[in-house]
Amino acid sequence: MTTREHRCAARAINTLIEEALKDMELGRDFESFAGVEVSVGANCKVPDKGWAPMITPREGSSRPAVVLEVGAFESETKLRTDAKMWVDPSGGQANIAITIKVKRDRPLLKIDKWEWDADIGKPRANHHIEITGACGTASVSGEPLLIPFYQIWRRAAQ
Numbered sequence: 001m002t003t004r005e006h007r008c009a010a011r012a013i014n015t016l017i018e019e020a021l022k023d024m025e026l027g028r029d030f031e032s033f034a035g036v037e038v039s040v041g042a043n044c045k046v047p048d049k050g051w052a053p054m055i056t057p058r059e060g061s062s063r064p065a066v067v068l069e070v071g072a073f074e075s076e077t078k079l080r081t082d083a084k085m086w087v088d089p090s091g092g093q094a095n096i097a098i099t100i101k102v103k104r105d106r107p108l109l110k111i112d113k114w115e116w117d118a119d120i121g122k123p124r125a126n127h128h129i130e131i132t133g134a135c136g137t138a139s140v141s142g143e144p145l146l147i148p149f150y151q152i153w154r155r156a157a158q
Contacts, residue, residue, distance in 0.1 A: 003104075014032070066097075
């Protein structure tokens with residue numbers, strides 16, 4: 001179920017990523033995967049948001065390099081499962097999965113960045129941020145979330 005909180009969180013992250021790409025003059029060179037089915041093995045999955053470099057038809061079908069999964073009603077376990085599937089090289093093949101857990105009973109967002117760890121052969125969360133609210137102010141714990149150029153563009157910067 002998509003809630004107002006779910007839509008707001010997804011839209012905020014999408015806006016931040018699109019603004020960063022435009023600042024680098026790359027805004028027209030990427031595609032969004034909002035609401036687009038992506039085949040994952042024998043199944044299909046729809047990320048809340050996803051981004052990838054624009055490719056030509058000759059290069060084959062595009063897959064999101066970075067995906068976003070937001071959960072207001074979904075459990076943190078479900079978000080973890082989705083993130084792990086997205087970054088698995090035999091699954092979603094994304095470079096990064098970002099999960100946002102929206103706590104509906106109190107003002108709290110939990111944000112995790114997931115990547116495939118080739119050393120251990122499985123996905124892992126390597127970044128965690130919590131945003132809490134009280135008395136009209138927000139408090140953030142954790143370092144800023146960075147997406148390296150090569151992970152969204154699947155190439156080195158030129």
